[in-house]
Amino acid sequence: MVTTRLKLTAQLSTLIYLLTINSLFAQNLDNxxxxxxxxxxxxxxxxxxxxxxxxxxxxxxxxxxxxxxxxxxxxxxxxxxxxxxxxxxxxxxxxxxxxxxxxxxxxxxxxxxxxNNYVLLQKVIDNSTSKSEIPLELLHLKNSSILLRDIQLPLKNGFISAFGKDDRTKISEFYDWKYDLPYKSPALATIMSAIIPGSGKIYAEEVGDGITAFLLTGLFTYLAVDKFQNNHNSSGWLYSSIAAFFYAGNVYGSATAVQNYNAGIKFNFDREVKIFINDRNQFLPTPKHLCN
Amino acid sequence: MKIVVFILLISPIFISAQTDWYRWGKANINYSSQQNLANEVPKKNVSALSVLKDGYSFFISDLDGDNCPFYPTCSSFYIESISETNIFKATLMFADRFTRDSNLFKTHEHYPKHISGRLYDPIGNYLLTDSIVVYYSREEFIK
Structure with missing residues (x-):
């Protein structure tokens, strides 16, 4: 009887011991x-x-x-x-x-x-090195970022000679493109639309808007003239107001259409330059061994 | 009795061993939308016009259907233009927008696409201020 009880106690103690150890080490967060x-x-x-x-x-x-x-x-x-x-x-x-x-x-x-912080980029590059000893990769990045700023370009020969032979042709193309970006004049568009409604929009390559503006202005002007000729003055004034509304809106809209067109020209140029520079990893060595 | 003692002995070990329960605590998440609704525009000192706009939305626009292809819609564009500029310039901007909306040829490829499915046509690009005109890529949806 005593032996059985001792045996049971020993088994129970072993069980508690094993469970305790297991539980403590199972969630050892320190490690x-x-x-x-x-x-x-x-x-x-x-x-x-x-x-x-x-x-x-x-x-x-x-x-x-x-x-x-x-x-x-x-x-x-x-x-x-x-x-x-x-x-x-x-x-x-x-x-x-x-x-x-x-x-x-x-x-x-x-x-x-x-x-796109090209101003600070050029400043930091200039401050980090003496101007006569700018490493070639930094000179490439600095010069190519000049293409993306709204500043006057330096002389072409000095500008492109910093680049290697492979890149020189492309940079030269970008230089010529930037030098003469095909911007249009908002003032000219305004004058054109003031003379012929819709023509300023067509100048800004918004042909559908231009024709629509011409038709709407023309239609209501015709109706106004017709009403005045038939002595329907109140209708005449109503149609005149509508015609004036479309006319003035079109003159104003022609200027904004050219501004948006010019923004598109700049956007497309910048995109091409950025694609070129990013293809070359910004001319800088890339970090190694980050993921082995 | 033995079983109770046994459970009492074992339980504290299990409880104290599991010390990373805080990871599974309830998170305070705010599900309310942080963005304006499609037709919502900031209202600044245009209460009279806002009443007109709301009247137009309630009596005409809601019945006629959601036809404006632009974001912001033409009525919102007008209200927002007034708050940004003045009534004269805003009327010119609206007249231009209305003409573009009435485009007989529906040549809408000139506009970027908004995430709402409309054509994105922000007020900022029509204020005649060259420096704030933004050209958006036609391949991406604007949020």
């Missing part, structure tokens, strides 16, 4: 959330393009220890999410003594280019 694990998980998320969660993991580690490669990945995450302003700030946090400093500078230039 699970260690910096090493967080970095590994963050790297996994980063390579899976889950950038927001990767930033969370890296940020947590950076609270306890500085790691420039993690900071670089945080900045790259923001860049890849196209949050360029934040990416620029994060890249700037990498210090001069870091091995990643040079690459982080390149990424700052790239970020400024992608955020």
């Amino acid at each position: 699970l959330l260690s910096d090493k694990n967080r970095i590994a998980f963050g790297n996994y998320l980063f390579c899976e393009h889950d950038y927001l969660r990767a930033i969370d993991e890296f940020d947590f580690v950076l609270k306890t220890q500085w790691d420039d490669s993690l900071q670089f990945k945080i900045a790259t995450s923001y860049y890849r999410m196209m949050l360029f302003d934040r990416a620029y700030i994060e890249f700037k946090k990498i210090q001069v003594n870091s091995l990643l400093f040079k690459q982080s500078q390149y990424e700052q230039y790239r970020t400024l280019f992608m955020s």
Whole structure:
């Protein structure tokens, strides 16, 4: 009887012991959330393009220890999410003594280019190097960003000679295109529409709108004249008002149509230049070994 | 009695081991729309015209159907133009918009597409201020 009870107690004790050990070690968060694990998980998320969660993991580690490669990945995450302003700030946090400093500078230039901040880009490039010793890749980026600004172009020969032979032809084409962008004159469109309703719209390549404006203005003018000739003055004034409404709107609209046309010309030019520059990775070396 | 003691002994271990329950806590999510509705425009000192516009929407537009192909719609465009400029300039802008809306040839490929399915035609591009004219890609939907 005593033996059986001892045996039962021993079995029960063993069971409690095993359950206790199992339960305690099953959820050992100290190890699970260690910096090493967080970095590994963050790297996994980063390579899976889950950038927001990767930033969370890296940020947590950076609270306890500085790691420039993690900071670089945080900045790259923001860049890849196209949050360029934040990416620029994060890249700037990498210090001069870091091995990643040079690459982080390149990424700052790239970020400024992608955020269309060409003024600051040129200023930063000029400040970071002496003008006579600008590295070739930066000179390429600086010159090509000049094409995207509304400023006077420098002399052609000096401008395109900075580029390699492969790119020179294309840059020369862009230079000529930029030099003489086929803008149209809003003033001319206004005068044209004032003389012949709708002609300013046709000048702005809005042919359908131009013909519609001509027909509406013409129809109501004809009706007004007809009513006045038949001494129906009240109807005459009504149709005159409607004709004046369409006439004035068309004269005004011709100017805005040309402004929109010109914006389209600029947009298409900028798009072509950006495609060219982005095809060449902004002329800058790309970061390596981010995802092995 | 033994079973009760056993459960009492075991339970605290399970409870204390699971320390990451906060992760599964209730999240405070706001499901209310943060964007304006399709025809909603900011109203600034145009109460009399807003009454006219609301009257037009209630008595004519709602009965006639949602025919305007643009975003913002012509009536909203007019109200917004008045709030941005003055009644004279806004009337010119509206006359131009009305002509474009009446386009007999329906050549609407000149306009970007809004996410609502309409053609995006913002007021800013018709204020005669060159610097604020924005050209939108025709391949993308504008939000």
